[in-house]
Amino acid sequence: QVQLVESGGGLVQAGGSLRLSCAASGRTWSIYVMGWFRQAPGKEREFVARITWSGGSTYYGDIVKGRFTISRDNAKNTMYLQMNSLKPEDTAVYYCAAGRGNEYWGQGTQVTVSS
Secondary structure (H helix, E strand, O other): OEEEEEEOOEEEEOOOOEEEEEEEEEOHHHOOEEEEEEEOOOOOOEEEEEEEOOOOOEEEOOOOOOOEEEEEEHHHOEEEEEEOOOOHHHOEEEEEEEEOOOOEEOOOEEEEEEO
């Protein structure tokens, strides 16, 4: 099993920045990829970004390209999401996922962007 704990969410004004963290514990050696998803009220969960654990290859959803940056610190078993130029439509609960695919999920952290 892998346990994931997100942190760093909060309230920010449009145009501001936040950095989310996702700390992994347990069988972290089994992680191949980690990613961020988000879900706004009344909407389906959508993909934000992902990163491979060993090589650090990244891939972003079109909605965040150029504004968000995903990274990881293998020594700390932690993944990050730097979010810049935030927009009200970025308001959502942000989840991290990990595993060979997305077998493991965190509990989510709320991000609210005010206009």
